[in-house]
Amino acid sequence: MGAELIKLFELIVSASLVNNFVFTWFLGLCIFFGVSKKMETAIGMSITFTAVMVISAAISWLVFRFVMVPLGIEFLMIIVFIGVVAGLVQGSDTIMRKVSPGLYYKLGIYLALISTNCIILAVPLMNVGNKYSFIESIAFALGSGLGFSLAMIIMASIREKIELADIPVPFRGLPMAFIIAGMIALAFTGFSGLITL
Amino acid sequence: MERSRDQNRLIVSTSPHIRSEETTQHIVWSVNLALLPAALMGIYFFGPMAAAIIAVSITTAVLCEYGYQKALKKRVTIDDGSAVLTGLLFGLTLPPSVPLYIPFVGSFVAIVLAKQLFGGLGFNIFNPALIGRAFVQISFPKLMTVWLEPTAAFVFIDAKTTATPLGILKEEGLQKLLEHSGTYLNLYTNMLFGHRPGSLGETSVVALLMGAAFLLYRRYISWHIPVSFLSTAGLLAWVFGGSEGLFTGDPVLHLLSGGIILSAFFMATDYVTSPSIRKGQIIFGIGCGFLTMLIRLKGGYPEGVMFAILLMNCFSPLIDRSFRSNVFGAAERKGLLK
Numbered sequence: 001m002g003a004e005l006i007k008l009f010e011l012i013v014s015a016s017l018v019n020n021f022v023f024t025w026f027l028g029l030c031i032f033f034g035v036s037k038k039m040e041t042a043i044g045m046s047i048t049f050t051a052v053m054v055i056s057a058a059i060s061w062l063v064f065r066f067v068m069v070p071l072g073i074e075f076l077m078i079i080v081f082i083g084v085v086a087g088l089v090q091g092s093d094t095i096m097r098k099v100s101p102g103l104y105y106k107l108g109i110y111l112a113l114i115s116t117n118c119i120i121l122a123v124p125l126m127n128v129g130n131k132y133s134f135i136e137s138i139a140f141a142l143g144s145g146l147g148f149s150l151a152m153i154i155m156a157s158i159r160e161k162i163e164l165a166d167i168p169v170p171f172r173g174l175p176m177a178f179i180i181a182g183m184i185a186l187a188f189t190g191f192s193g194l195i196t197l
Numbered sequence: 198m199e200r201s202r203d204q205n206r207l208i209v210s211t212s213p214h215i216r217s218e219e220t221t222q223h224i225v226w227s228v229n230l231a232l233l234p235a236a237l238m239g240i241y242f243f244g245p246m247a248a249a250i251i252a253v254s255i256t257t258a259v260l261c262e263y264g265y266q267k268a269l270k271k272r273v274t275i276d277d278g279s280a281v282l283t284g285l286l287f288g289l290t291l292p293p294s295v296p297l298y299i300p301f302v303g304s305f306v307a308i309v310l311a312k313q314l315f316g317g318l319g320f321n322i323f324n325p326a327l328i329g330r331a332f333v334q335i336s337f338p339k340l341m342t343v344w345l346e347p348t349a350a351f352v353f354i355d356a357k358t359t360a361t362p363l364g365i366l367k368e369e370g371l372q373k374l375l376e377h378s379g380t381y382l383n384l385y386t387n388m389l390f391g392h393r394p395g396s397l398g399e400t401s402v403v404a405l406l407m408g409a410a411f412l413l414y415r416r417y418i419s420w421h422i423p424v425s426f427l428s429t430a431g432l433l434a435w436v437f438g439g440s441e442g443l444f445t446g447d448p449v450l451h452l453l454s455g456g457i458i459l460s461a462f463f464m465a466t467d468y469v470t471s472p473s474i475r476k477g478q479i480i481f482g483i484g485c486g487f488l489t490m491l492i493r494l495k496g497g498y499p500e501g502v503m504f505a506i507l508l509m510n511c512f513s514p515l516i517d518r519s520f521r522s523n524v525f526g527a528a529e530r531k532g533l534l535k
Contacts, residue, residue: 039518157514158322165316168269179314183323184511186331190488190504193497 008139011132014195015143021119022151022181023188028119032152033177035110042156048107050145052092052114053123056085057141060124061134074128081124089115119144154184221318224417225278231408232285232463238391238401242347243293247397251288254300258284261308271317279318283307286326286463289398290456290503291333294343294358302336303329323510324470327503334503344394359394362454363499370440371447388453399456409462418466421478422485426461427452429486437494457489460502470510477516484509 021027031049035041060081068074093111096104114120123144127137158180167176240247262280266273275281284304291300307329315321334341344364346357365374375384387393391401398405412418431448438446452458465471465485472481485505492501 154511154515157518158511160518161514162315162320162322165320167314167316171314176314179310180322183311183328183507186328186335187323187504187507187511189331189335190492190498190501190508191496194491194495 008136010195011136011139012143012146015140016147016150017188018191018194020147020151020188020191021122021144022148023185024192025122026185027122028117028148029181031113031117032148032155032181033174034113036152036155036177037159039153039156039160041110042152044107045110045113046145046149046152048110049114049117050142050149052085052089052111053120053145053148054138054141056088056120057123057127057137058134059088060084061127061132061137064124064128065134077125077128078121081121084124085120086115119148151184155181221279222277225282227415227417228412228463229278229282229285231411232282232289232398234404234407235398235401235459236285236289238404239289239293239397242391242400243345243397244348247293249297250291250293250295250300250397251285253297254288254291254304255281255284257301257304258287258308261305262313265309265313266317274318277318280308283312283325283329287329289459290326290330290396292341292343292395293345293397295337295340299333299337299340303333305329306332319469321469322514323507324464324467327464327507327510330503331507346394347392347400361394361499362388362450363493366450366454367493367499371450374450385449385453388450393454395454396456396459399459402453402458405458405462409458412462412466418462419475419478421475422465422471422482423461425479425482426465426485426489427457429483430457430490431486433487433490433494437490451490451493455493455500456502460506461485465506465509470513472513472516472520474517474520477513477520480516481509481513484512 015021019025022029022032031045035045063080063084064074064077068076068080073080089111093104093108096108096111123141124137127140130140132140155177159177162176162180171179236251240251258280259275263273263275265271266275284307287303287307288300291303307325311323311325311328312318312321343358344361346359360368362374375381388400389402391404393400409418409423413420431452434446434451435448436443436446438448438451461482465482472478485502488505488508489501492498492504498504
């Protein structure tokens with residue numbers, strides 16, 4: 001049991017820091033740059049993203065294990081997972097709007113963006129590729145979500161700080177955000193070799 | 198006569214009312230001065246090449262700042278000493294055997310990418326010298342890990358290459374390190390004075406502490422970051438650093454080796470890239486110490502100080518934000534997300 005728990009903890013740390021999706025895999029950059037202008041949107045996106053990530057990874061795992069493997073259609077993995085994520089996002093969008101309009105106006109706007117995010121697709125695919133168990137898949141998804149949230153919150157705090165800085169005009173906005181992301185990635189290389197799974 | 202004396206008694210002016218000599222310029226040049234002993238010790242131990250590396254690094258930094266500000270038609274601010282400081286700090290973090298294009302490339306990255314693009318002094322998020330250092334570390338990993346045995350002879354000879362104490366500690370353990378220098382006392386003394394392989398300016402702990410004492414005495418740096426940084430690192434080294442279980446590590450060895458003294462006093466305390474609130478500074482220092490020891494003990498690199506400070510630089514806007522005082526009279530915002 002102890003070893004199991006340590007494995008799960010290592011998975012979470014690895015997915016969130018050592019192999020952070022934004023800073024080492026360079027995935028999910030569209031949302032990362034899109035919503036990190038303001039802290040408020042970054043936090044909203046973080047909560048929504050992590051929740052969707054965990055749920056979709058769990059459903060994808062179940063679908064793969066109990067539908068696709070028995071039918072022998074593993075090669076349709078990519079398209080099925082896209083379908084699962086899109087269906088999940090659309091479903092929760094509709095339910096949220098009816099059940100809790102307040103929450104919908106706070107977080108619902110991010111849902112449409114999430115369905116096209118590459119990390120949301122990468123995590124179920126990697127779960128299959130690494131042959132993770134159900135619990136491990138959820139831990140990996142949670143770590144990825146937390147890592148992405150961390151990246152967005154750091155980025156938002158930095159971008160809010162440099163709002164008034166005298167940056168050369170061609171570099172204002174997105175170009176500077178790319179340079180900052182590169183520098184954070186440089187700092188994150190320090191984590192390399194920390195956990196080898 | 199009577200009247201004019203009365204007039205002199207009351208001087209009406211706008212704020213600021215308290216003036217002192219301590220301009221940014223004055224402070225930055227003082228830090229440069231405080232680093233001088235360490236630089237001289239580096240040159241003493243590693244010979245003329247060390248002087249050449251530091252010279253190239255400083256010259257490139259100043260020229261890049263001058264060129265950038267001229268090209269963008271800004272006010273040229275090389276006389277405030279901050280470009281010299283970046284160049285000097287960067288030069289001091291280099292191994293003594295690097296070819297001279299490495300200080301050139303690193304200084305360029307430090308000044309142009311990490312400092313000027315953000316809007317110059319006061320706006321950079323990351324410590325420029327450390328960004329330069331990390332950049333060359335990733336770009337030239339082979340060259341950046343060749344360490345020389347100190348000669349203290351000031352002649353051009355083919356110095357012996359060797360591993361740093363931290364490298365030996367990581368790969369082969371404490372016993373091997375002791376074989377090198379005999380007794381513990383010998384080992385500690387060598388490390389204290391800087392007679393050990395390592396980066397140019399990081400080896401001589403005594404010289405660095407002299408500079409740091411000067412800065413602390415003049416109150417140009419406060420104790421909060423260095424003390425929380427070093428005590429966290431020391432504590433973790435003692436608890437987890439040993440090979441025979443908990444509480445058997447050697448904190449002194451960890452604090453004397455690597456760039457931790459140089460970084461804790463001269464890089465982590467950078468006003469611009471560290472939190473400005475005291476509580477935040479202590480958290481910043483603890484974070485630096487924790488990440489340094491995490492990378493040293495568990496990570497892939499033998500030395501983690503550079504990455505630790507860069508990582509905490511990422512967090513310092515967030516730390517400052519969370520300790521932001523409430524604006525008096527402003528109503529608290531309501532809703533799910535504050």
